[in-house]
Amino acid sequence: MTYHIRGTDYGSHSSSGVSSVFPREVSIREVCAALARKWKTPDLGNKDDPLDEIVYLVLAGRTREQAYRDGYTKLKARFPNWGMVLDAGPKELEELISGGGLEEIKAAKIWDLMAYLAETPQGIDLSHLKGKKRDFVLEYLLKLPGVGLKNALCVMIYSLNMDAFPADANVIRICKSMGWIPTQWGHKKSQRVLAELVPDEIGRILHVNMVVHGRLICRPANPQCSQCVIKGYCAYGRRSMVGD
Numbered sequence: 001m002t003y004h005i006r007g008t009d010y011g012s013h014s015s016s017g018v019s020s021v022f023p024r025e026v027s028i029r030e031v032c033a034a035l036a037r038k039w040k041t042p043d044l045g046n047k048d049d050p051l052d053e054i055v056y057l058v059l060a061g062r063t064r065e066q067a068y069r070d071g072y073t074k075l076k077a078r079f080p081n082w083g084m085v086l087d088a089g090p091k092e093l094e095e096l097i098s099g100g101g102l103e104e105i106k107a108a109k110i111w112d113l114m115a116y117l118a119e120t121p122q123g124i125d126l127s128h129l130k131g132k133k134r135d136f137v138l139e140y141l142l143k144l145p146g147v148g149l150k151n152a153l154c155v156m157i158y159s160l161n162m163d164a165f166p167a168d169a170n171v172i173r174i175c176k177s178m179g180w181i182p183t184q185w186g187h188k189k190s191q192r193v194l195a196e197l198v199p200d201e202i203g204r205i206l207h208v209n210m211v212v213h214g215r216l217i218c219r220p221a222n223p224q225c226s227q228c229v230i231k232g233y234c235a236y237g238r239r240s241m242v243g244d
């Protein structure tokens, strides 16, 4: 089977669509180790509290890092208790996070989430998920308005000390370049398959270091393949080196 990456189509796949391009587990572990040596799994500002983390993730969507960090700081200063959001209303939220983009959508998402939680027996608080079983937690998080699989897995790794592999745009872009998944897949399908593909216990480390790698080296335009510590594993990197 032949396949191409970065904007071109894969060739034939198996009936499942992917089995013939999946990497071996040992390669995934080696990539994880190489990225961890390079980037040392830094703190990306994620939150210990699961509800704080969801708000942080909502703000981070398609927004520059400094803008969403600033937006979160402003929100937290104004609403030390998230229940206060409901008294303020979405318009004030929108003003507080202005400058990051998509303010109206993000403010509505945060307000809807707090309104939903206010009606639950536990109220506006997700700390009751700590120590619960993984399947229960995932199912619970996915029922929350505005929380998809990627953000649910992020909450699990960052705030609930659970193993998982969330795949944001950086992670998916790198995995496609590596040849781990087909380029034409959308984010939802990519996330679903990658969450199965990566061994749970290395998921957090691989996720964090891929996010950093995607921001600094494997950028959407003009990836710096010559400086990349995982180019030996990467289909796109190997081809670009041959072309040098």
Ligand code: SF4
Binding pocket: 174, 177, 178, 217, 218, 219, 223, 224, 225, 226, 228, 229, 230, 231, 234, 235, 236, 237, 238
């Ligand atoms: S070799 Fe290039 S395309 Fe592949 S992961 Fe590294 S920077 Fe990205």
